[in-house]
Amino acid sequence: MKPVQSLPVPVKNPSRRRVDLRLPLPQRDVSLAVPLPLPPTSAGSSSSSSASSGPSAPPSSNPKNYSDLERGNRIGSGAGGTVYKVIHRPTSRVYALKVIYGNHEENVRRQICREIEILRDVSHPNIVRCHEMFDQNGEIQVLLEFMDEGSLEGRHVSNERDLAKLSFQILNGLAYLHGRHIVHRDIKPSNLLVNKAANVKIADFGVSRILAQTMDPCNSSVGTIAYMSPERINTDLNQGRYDGYAGDIWSLGVSILEFFLGRFPFNVSRQGDWASLMCAICMSQPPEAPASASPEFRHFISCCLQREPGRRMTASQLLRHPFILRGASQGQNRSPQNLHQLLPPPRPLSSSSSSSSSAASSPMT
Numbered sequence: 001m002k003p004v005q006s007l008p009v010p011v012k013n014p015s016r017r018r019v020d021l022r023l024p025l026p027q028r029d030v031s032l033a034v035p036l037p038l039p040p041t042s043a044g045s046s047s048s049s050s051a052s053s054g055p056s057a058p059p060s061s062n063p064k065n066y067s068d069l070e071r072g073n074r075i076g077s078g079a080g081g082t083v084y085k086v087i088h089r090p091t092s093r094v095y096a097l098k099v100i101y102g103n104h105e106e107n108v109r110r111q112i113c114r115e116i117e118i119l120r121d122v123s124h125p126n127i128v129r130c131h132e133m134f135d136q137n138g139e140i141q142v143l144l145e146f147m148d149e150g151s152l153e154g155r156h157v158s159n160e161r162d163l164a165k166l167s168f169q170i171l172n173g174l175a176y177l178h179g180r181h182i183v184h185r186d187i188k189p190s191n192l193l194v195n196k197a198a199n200v201k202i203a204d205f206g207v208s209r210i211l212a213q214t215m216d217p218c219n220s221s222v223g224t225i226a227y228m229s230p231e232r233i234n235t236d237l238n239q240g241r242y243d244g245y246a247g248d249i250w251s252l253g254v255s256i257l258e259f260f261l262g263r264f265p266f267n268v269s270r271q272g273d274w275a276s277l278m279c280a281i282c283m284s285q286p287p288e289a290p291a292s293a294s295p296e297f298r299h300f301i302s303c304c305l306q307r308e309p310g311r312r313m314t315a316s317q318l319l320r321h322p323f324i325l326r327g328a329s330q331g332q333n334r335s336p337q338n339l340h341q342l343l344p345p346p347r348p349l350s351s352s353s354s355s356s357s358s359a360a361s362s363p364m365t
Helices: 045-051 106-119 160-179 205-211 244-261 274-283 295-304 322-328 354-364
Strands: 069-078 081-088 093-100 130-136 139-145 192-194 200-202
Touching: 069 093, 081 139, 106 130, 106 139, 160 200, 160 244, 160 295, 160 322, 244 295, 295 322
Parallel strands: none
Antiparallel strands: 069 081, 081 093, 093 139, 130 139, 192 200
């Protein structure tokens, strides 16, 4: 019996290799790698449940099934959606469920769902918590923290110390959002909610930001024109550049001044027509706090309602303003010192506006 001989292994011809066609592997910079959220599935809660299992999710964000929610009465309508009061049957906890308007195309829907998943990681005591997202029968719904005292719309806060405490909480939340590169786009009294513990929280920061990607920036369902900054309404201002962070500060200033006055601070109706509001906001001088207010408060409003966006203070800077520090000090008497060092250079005075600007300049003397 002859031994089985192994077949010779064919040897590749080295002469056939093309050295000039060898491509180097790309070098991956791991410091630039970021995790991408998974696209949602039709199961609705399954995709959002997986996102809450990471170590960064707070203990209270346990996954919730849509079938466990019992929808109650409608509690309001906000930017792009209707809000309902719901009860989570297994825990008997009350939440707010926001149903987002619109029949969006599939690629837009997937982007909206990705954005909401990212916003679920936003956690701050002055931000309304986003607990869950559902893609239910083609309808995007967001489960939010329930604020039992409703919004601050129509509230009159004439006491400056109380107003400073309220402003301090709003600025805390706004500084947190801006620090995470999130622009709200729709700061207004109806998007500032309060609970029985007197905690003020910013709502609708996610929906406003998401819908702005697919809708006209001046559409009332994305941002209420009454609280928009002049350069956002009239794109010819500020050389056509729009700074969303500075736009939020303008909206904050209008809202805080409205709380103090008990009325919309411009000389037009807040529910007026678009043209009247545009003329009042873009062509008239910014509103000012009355002369009866304290120098700190008048200066604070002036820091927010500067016509040029670059001269408005940031949220972090406003947290150090004497008016805010007075409210945060819980009754300690602080005198307004060196206010002129806080505010950017005042707007130039003209013969037509010198009388109206004198009140805003007085705290700086």
